Amino acid sequence: MLVVILGNIVYVGWGHLSWEFLTQVPRAGMTQGGIYPAIFGTAALVLLMTLAVLPLGVMTAIYLQEYAPQGSRWVPLVRLAVQNLAGVPAIVFGLFGLGFFVSFVGREIDHFLYGGRLVYGQPAILWAALTMALLTLPTVVVTTEEALRAVPQGLREVAYALGATRWQMVHHVVLPQAIGGMLTGGILAVSRGAGEVAPILFTGAAYYLPYLPTHLNDQFMELGYHVYVMTTQSPDVEATKPLLYSTVLVLLLLTFALNFVAVLVRAQFRRRQMR
Amino acid sequence: MTPKPKLEARQLHFFYGTFAALKGINLAVPAGTITAIIGPSGCGKSTLLRVFNRMNEIIPDVHLSGDVLLEGVSIYQDGLASTTLRKRVGMVFQRPNPFPLSIFENVAYGPRIHGLARGDSLRRLVEESLQATHLWDEVKDRLSQSALSLLPEQQQRLCISRLLAVQPEVLLLDEPCSALDPAATQQIEELMRELTARYTLVIVTHNMQQAARVSEFTAYMLLGELAEFGKTAELFTNPRDPRTEEYITGRFG
Numbered sequence A: 001m002l003v004v005i006l007g008n009i010v011y012v013g014w015g016h017l018s019w020e021f022l023t024q025v026p027r028a029g030m031t032q033g034g035i036y037p038a039i040f041g042t043a044a045l046v047l048l049m050t051l052a053v054l055p056l057g058v059m060t061a062i063y064l065q066e067y068a069p070q071g072s073r074w075v076p077l078v079r080l081a082v083q084n085l086a087g088v089p090a091i092v093f094g095l096f097g098l099g100f101f102v103s104f105v106g107r108e109i110d111h112f113l114y115g116g117r118l119v120y121g122q123p124a125i126l127w128a129a130l131t132m133a134l135l136t137l138p139t140v141v142v143t144t145e146e147a148l149r150a151v152p153q154g155l156r157e158v159a160y161a162l163g164a165t166r167w168q169m170v171h172h173v174v175l176p177q178a179i180g181g182m183l184t185g186g187i188l189a190v191s192r193g194a195g196e197v198a199p200i201l202f203t204g205a206a207y208y209l210p211y212l213p214t215h216l217n218d219q220f221m222e223l224g225y226h227v228y229v230m231t232t233q234s235p236d237v238e239a240t241k242p243l244l245y246s247t248v249l250v251l252l253l254l255t256f257a258l259n260f261v262a263v264l265v266r267a268q269f270r271r272r273q274m275r
Numbered sequence B: 001m002t003p004k005p006k007l008e009a010r011q012l013h014f015f016y017g018t019f020a021a022l023k024g025i026n027l028a029v030p031a032g033t034i035t036a037i038i039g040p041s042g043c044g045k046s047t048l049l050r051v052f053n054r055m056n057e058i059i060p061d062v063h064l065s066g067d068v069l070l071e072g073v074s075i076y077q078d079g080l081a082s083t084t085l086r087k088r089v090g091m092v093f094q095r096p097n098p099f100p101l102s103i104f105e106n107v108a109y110g111p112r113i114h115g116l117a118r119g120d121s122l123r124r125l126v127e128e129s130l131q132a133t134h135l136w137d138e139v140k141d142r143l144s145q146s147a148l149s150l151l152p153e154q155q156q157r158l159c160i161s162r163l164l165a166v167q168p169e170v171l172l173l174d175e176p177c178s179a180l181d182p183a184a185t186q187q188i189e190e191l192m193r194e195l196t197a198r199y200t201l202v203i204v205t206h207n208m209q210q211a212a213r214v215s216e217f218t219a220y221m222l223l224g225e226l227a228e229f230g231k232t233a234e235l236f237t238n239p240r241d242p243r244t245e246e247y248i249t250g251r252f253g
Ligand SMILES: Nc1ncnc2c1ncn2[C@@H]1O[C@H](COP(=O)(O)OP(=O)(O)O)[C@@H](O)[C@H]1O
Pocket: B016, B019, B021, B039, B040, B041, B042, B043, B044, B045, B046, B047, B048, B059
């Protein structure tokens, strides 16, 4: 079944894939031209999201695994909360992002910094990226925690026994050992985020924009959303079909490529640890 | 005459949760000697060793009463940083456990974190530390290679070098030869005897021949208690406690 669907996408999509398609803006009601703004927007979104989620997720995991007092009542609660976050449907993140980031945080910023002028209190790539960061946070926390747990206890003890402080131990011994696993988690989070549409639906993605986002409060086009738009919102669904297949193909290739990189990174670091 | 004590446990009780692992230990480790701690598995040897440099503190839910003195000063009093203590009282573990770094970086790690040396003086310190364990000639041409490429016995000597480089006063060794073959064991034992010139050594071993060969004093532990402590020669030939006699004869014969 999957093979049939994928095969169909590749077969039809490949025919329309061209340099022009990747580098031009959509034209004529999306029946012509390319998907460059959507590719650019996706990249920008993913980059911003990574900048937000990696530090937060990695620090959370380091705290939970290395710093939180063992036997604390809070640690299991925080873990449970993070795990529950992973089970929340993506659309709920979208609504939360709209309610919290756009309507609350954004409006407050406008109120205090811009005298009530509408600057940040509207859907924007910043809010979409932060919403997406929340969605991918569990992936980063869980994979980082796994990577930290895999560091042999004996090595931690040696560092302590030589008189290292906790931070020296974490910094010199644990992090270098765990960095591969952490990177893998980061890439997996990115690839999960890149394929989700719901969180950005109300928080920043645009139906069609003739220009690229250049500011944090700009709206942006995104590949997944573009697919959704072409399937359901286009004036002439039949005419957009070839482009649609190609867009899906690009999205799939991107996701596969990211996952593949994650596998490579993991294998690479495993090999280094073996030595 | 007994030399003055370097380390001293006084009425020491130690608990994992509610389980009493050490029950009222009184023990004075003489300076500049090797003291062996022997006893059946699970009697608290490793626990006692870890209490000596507060490595027990990284285990959750443990509790201690009594005191441990280093040169007459409590190591559990408030205000003494565990990092300072562990620089003076270092530990070598059962399994050789070099960092997955180069040979040089392994030995340089301790001096670096304590700010003891850098540049040329760090290189000298690393060389001296490797000389002290007779590893220098074997590794001097490949200091930048991974420490994990060494043989297990070389790795253990590297771990001892790594500890010597922080310039400690007391070396705690927890069954340092149990992962090594007899030839390697003999080398480490010779090394330990040499080290008494500059350090006080406490070695945990379940191998009584080893205790008899290397140590000057022996502590025999049983179920968390110190059953007997004395000169190794006397303890092995003329044990005062019938339980000690049972243990050593049982193993020898
Ligand atoms: N981290 C721990 N938590 C709970 N009990 C422990 C822990 N470590 C050791 N023990 C218990 O304390 C006792 C003494 O252990 P240990 O000092 O390792 O003995 P030995 O080194 O003489 O074999 C044993 O009964 C062991 O099960």
